[in-house]
Amino acid sequence: MTAPAPARPPADALLGWMEGLADPTRLRLLHALERKELSVLELCEVLALPQSTVSRHLKVLSGQGWLSSRRQGTQSLYGYAEDVAPGARRLWLLARAESEGWPAVRQDAERLQAVRARRDGAERFFAGAAGAWDKLRAEVYGPGVAREALLALLPASWTVADLGCGTGALAAELAPRVRKVVAVDQSAAMLRAARRRCAALPNVELHEARLEALPIADGRCDAALLVLVLGYLDEPAVALREAARVLAPGGRLVVLDAARHADAALRRRMGQVRPGFAPEELEALLGGAGLSTARARALPPEPGARGPGLVVATAERVPRRR
Template sequence: MADLVKFGLDGLVDVLKAAGEPTRLRLLALLAAGDLTVTDLTEILGQSQPRISRHLKLLGEAELIDRYQEGAWAYFRLKQDGKAVALTRALLKYASENDPVLLRDGDRLAAVKRARSERAQAYFSRNAAEWDELRRLHVADEDVDSALINLIGNQPINAFLDLGTGTGRMLQLLSGLYRRGVGVDASRDMLAVARSNLDKANITTASVRHGDIFNLPLDAQDFDLITIHQVLHFLDQPELAIAEAARMLRPGGRLVIIDLAPHALEYLRAEHAHVRLGFSHAVMEEWLRKVGLHMEKVQDLHSGKEGGQDLTVTIWLARDPRLLIAAGQDHPSSPALAGRA
């Protein structure tokens, strides 16, 4: 509650006016639980779309919620940063969990999420056979996850970005480490799966967004850790995706790439849309060097299978090495990180 003293009188009144209306307070409580559309909110609150949209507009102007477009749909959620949001979250904590209106909203929210999950599961089931076939060719996912966590370490992460998030696997795996997580994917069907998985895991610190991996809809230099998990082999120019990821890193931030080592399974091109048949250490290190990142660690995970029908998974860990040297001359014990030009 210490942040409250930092509000000027006018600012404090503005936040209280924005949140201090029954429908808007209900909206804030719902959007604190994850991403929802106007249609979702209309169904839950039983109010007209114009009315809901007007309230959302006021909450957006007060910088309490985020809005982002996904094709014809717009998704909303409670912001994760800022003094106004900190105050709003504090207010929501004082709402009784036994309030009949909030209980009814919670039940309807659960129904909306169940319907979302059923649609996502239908898509996932249609494609599960293909994904299972690929998994049989390489080391178990659990072994990859364990190696990834060992490489990253257990230090808290402020902002985490997962590119080509797919089912949201990385957002789930690392949910105990990051304060704010974002997953980006070009497939709206996969985003539906990811949202469903985040709902099931009750992860409210992460959100997913539709976007182009080559032109991300995010602010540059905003993330401490970025992962690109089993995505680059689908791209014609993976080095451009790496460059865009580097643009998103804060000074000192880390990029982790998990992908396939070079292999000779040509049928993956035609049957599974693989454009690249794996990446060598030398090629990956050269791409990382060109975008100003320093390779720190590399780990190969062999499947142990025989007969030539196997894949090796490689994890590359790189860091943005930028440091502001000048600032450290007067204060050598606490060097500051510089921004990318």
């Protein structure tokens, strides 16, 4: 006895699926998302396309049932929908076979591999380092590593963003000195330690999120701090633009990071992407983020520190003209 032929989808469903696959960008998105669940920012990196373009095509594919999505912290992760209709699945298998040899799809796969390796490596590093992070930072940079950032603060009435807060050491130091601390980190392991440390501090607000997509309203903060954070980011300029966005007019951004160095072993030990920054490099990045009066200066290593010196930089968001 022969098996019955599969039911044919209604014409409008079939045409909708064909329309969804009739765009090279959407095919590239499906190739990537079938391999790995990704955020919008990660998809922008994989496809080398602007966020507006990626978001537009994600909306089309999601509306036609090609994608699943879920929340992780403050961001959405997208993936290929496992419960896609059988007819749509057959169309995708055909389209995938015909397009997997495209140069753009191969290049996307290479960039996806880099994104996966970086995400997995960062998660392993911070999960393993959370317990000993404060000791490690003090050993490399000295016990007063956050002092320069604290000295740059102004009135105690300020709301301060601690971006890349790690285990919450700086947020805990800031809390008695300012009205509100909004602390953000993308590592769940680091935030668990920060929550324990700041549990008795009611004016500390903790968020799990990427620094390139802050869960903070425009202009909410009087100051923002990035202390030994930029060296872990592939695109520090994006994080600096986000930091500038959350500043109130006249608000100040303070960056403290490692001075540029050539110690590859230290980079591996600290899990860093970049070998530090020169003062003029930080000034250029701050200016490119739309901030004014950017100033940076090198600091000598603290006594007993085994790592390179530090660079501290400040800049301000231009006040509104009256």
